[in-house]
Amino acid sequence: MIKVTNLHKTYTAGELEVKALRGVSLEIGRGEFIALAGPSGSGKTTLLNIIGCIDGADSGDVKIGEKSVMNLKKNDQAMFRRDNLGFVFQSYNLIPVLTAFENVAFSLNLMGIGEGDIRERTMAILKEVGLEGMENRRPGRLSGGQQQRVAIARAIVKNPEILLADEPTANLDSNTGREILELMKRLNQSHQSTFIFATHDPMVMDFADRLVRLHDGAIESDTRR
Amino acid sequence: MKLYKIALRNISRNKRRSGLSAAAIAIAAAAIVFLFAFFAGMLNDMRTNMWTYLTGAVRVRHSDFDKYERLNPVHLAIPGYDALLKDIMADPAVRAVSPRINFPGRVPVGEGTEKINVMGVGVDFALEAKYQDYEATLTEGSLPRMGTREALIGRALAAKLDAGIGGKFTVLSQSGSRGSNAYTFTVVGILDLPIAGLETLMVQVPLDTAQRFLWLPGQVGEILLKVDPQVDSPEDAALRLGKGLKSEVPLNVWDYKQVNGMAAMMDLAASIYDITAIIFFLLASTVIINTTIMVIFERMNEIGTLAAMGMKGSQLVRLFFLEALFIGIIGSLTGIAIGMAVAGYFGGAGLNLFSDAMEGMDTMGMGSVIYPVLNFKSTVMVFVYSVLVTGLATWWPARRAAKVTPVEALRY
Structure with a gap:
């Protein structure tokens, strides 16, 4: 379903050139729960961002379904992300002026879905992530774990083909991190979305059905469980 | 959740800064409403006095x-x-x-x-x-x-x-x-x-x-x-x-x-007042530009998040534009109200600025006490100008923000 072919990406910082990806190729099937792991600078986040269409590569190709997403125009990329991808960030990245309900609903607003449908789907997903009764709280009045649940709800509410999570447990204590991972695993099974993590957290790696280790911009190992 | 609701809430995020922007617009609008009324009063006065006593x-x-x-x-x-x-x-x-x-x-x-x-x-x-x-x-x-x-x-x-x-x-x-x-x-x-x-x-x-x-x-x-x-x-x-x-x-x-050849200058004066108004608004717009740039840099990560969620560049520009528009409307309405109140007061009481200075001078018929005259058309124009300038001042930084790639924005 996702086919990454010979991906190269180099960052330049002043006169310094950093090769983030050196010919990465990878295939990910529908509904997989996969972790891209590796130390800092290994290229895991870069690969995640390129698959998520929020960053570009120097060469190579990424196909999602039958569609090559590398050469999409900016607006088409935005619409592709809106309709097919969900993101979960390390720092939750919720909109502080919106309530939990509004943060989740806004994803559907962008898709132009009717208000009635939005309400129904948002309430359902908030219940599913365990935030029933907290819909009207703004992020400032939620704990880290609760904020990450809102972020996950926001990403999964539109039933994306792919959910991309960059270090989703890094800001959480281990118990909360485990709860979040259990939640994501459940959602992976119930929504049939592909979950891709960029992480260096061993607990995430343990949860993953497939572990792809990167080192210096290349795939070091690819293990299925 | 409509964009305008988010824009309204964003305004209340930093009340002091939004207030500063609104105040800049309000001061410019108030000054221009008063100046226009003052100039209109002065021109009326000059015309009446010239017609009555001189020409x-x-x-x-x-x-x-x-x-x-x-x-x-x-x-x-x-x-x-x-x-x-x-x-x-x-x-x-x-x-x-x-x-x-x-x-x-x-x-x-x-x-x-x-x-x-x-x-x-x-x-x-x-x-x-x-x-x-x-x-x-x-x-x-x-x-x-x-x-x-x-x-x-x-x-x-x-x-x-x-x-x-x-x-x-x-x-x-x-x-x-x-x-x-x-x-x-x-x-x-x-x-x-x-x-x-x-x-x-x-x-x-x-x-x-x-x-x-x-x-x-x-x-x-x-x-x-x-x-x-x-x-x-x-x-x-x-x-x-x-x-x-x-x-x-x-x-x-x-x-x-x-x-009196100088009387023909009265027509020219109207254009000078328009230029004065533009200068006032340009000064106010620098505050708006500064504020918008500050807001954009502060919220760059959020811009990245919204872009990652699939928000288009034009929608991001519209969001910032709406925020500025609301500030512009609040500021200009406040300013116009203040300007009208001041002009209205002096329209009745008169503004004696020049009586000593003008004694014995050829003043082209200008009286020593000026009674500002409010003009509906120019007041409406001040409102339109205020909102337009606020919008334009926001457009450039917002457009630049929309051009930043999501990954760059998320790194902030």
Whole structure:
């Protein structure tokens, strides 16, 4: 379903050139729960961002379904992300002026879905992530774990083909991190979305059905469980 | 969740900063509403005073008078003006006429060794009462009777002459036969004139007395007219009268802008006010640009998140634009309300800024007390300008923010 072919990406910082990806190729099937792991600078986040269409590569190709997403125009990329991808960030990245309900609903607003449908789907997903009764709280009045649940709800509410999570447990204590991972695993099974993590957290790696280790911009190992 | 709701909530995120932006717009809008009202009041005042005391909306003179004006050609008068007045009054645009003789004179004061300059004006008080607003200016005494040597003088001149009601003074002047003459007049009324320069000079006497004094029986130096601008402009009225009037002597029928070239500058002034307004708004827009840039940098990570969620660049621009629009609307409405209140207050009370500075100056008819006049059209324009400038000031930084790639924005 996702086919990454010979991906190269180099960052330049002043006169310094950093090769983030050196010919990465990878295939990910529908509904997989996969972790891209590796130390800092290994290229895991870069690969995640390129698959998520929020960053570009120097060469190579990424196909999602039958569609090559590398050469999409900016607006088409935005619409592709809106309709097919969900993101979960390390720092939750919720909109502080919106309530939990509004943060989740806004994803559907962008898709132009009717208000009635939005309400129904948002309430359902908030219940599913365990935030029933907290819909009207703004992020400032939620704990880290609760904020990450809102972020996950926001990403999964539109039933994306792919959910991309960059270090989703890094800001959480281990118990909360485990709860979040259990939640994501459940959602992976119930929504049939592909979950891709960029992480260096061993607990995430343990949860993953497939572990792809990167080192210096290349795939070091690819293990299925 | 509509974009405008998010924009409204974003405004309340940092109330102090949003307030600062709104205040910048409010100050600019208030200043411009007041300035426009002040300038409109000033122009109205100048036009009214010029028409009343100096040039008329249209002026009829002997055509050679203007050529030799510096030589005080009193003898270049208009004979048989009664018939001329009838023709002038028959014109549909003419609302009032003032046949007059102007005569510069000298008045001895003290022991007689010192003389002060005066500007004598012989007027027909029956017609003049319809031409100028004596109810407002004649604050003491009464109008002179025709055929007498009674006079009205400006309050400042009365102080110089040390003459109140019943006081006497003698005017020396050159007559129409190029000789000299002197008449002693009795003060029967004191004028509080809107032009400080005129108040120190003006002596108004009955027209028939002035005719005898200047040896100009049955003649006037000029006829000033007021026209109804709703019917016709002074320019068109002057053109029409110039073609139609018949006299024993050649006539110049000029509108006030031809009489006083500076009056034509009044039209130019309107453009200068627009430029002033633009400068004010440009200054205010720098605050908006600064604030928007600050907000964008602060919220760059959020911009990245929204972009990752699939928000298009145009939607991001619209979000920031709406925020600025609301601030602009709040700021401009507040500013306009303040500007209107201040202009309204001074519109009634008057704003005396120049009375001392303008004494004895040629002020193009500008009064020493200005009464600002609010204009609905210009007030609406201020609102439109304010909102437009706020929007434009936001557009550039918002557009730049929308061009940043999501991954770059998320790194902030």
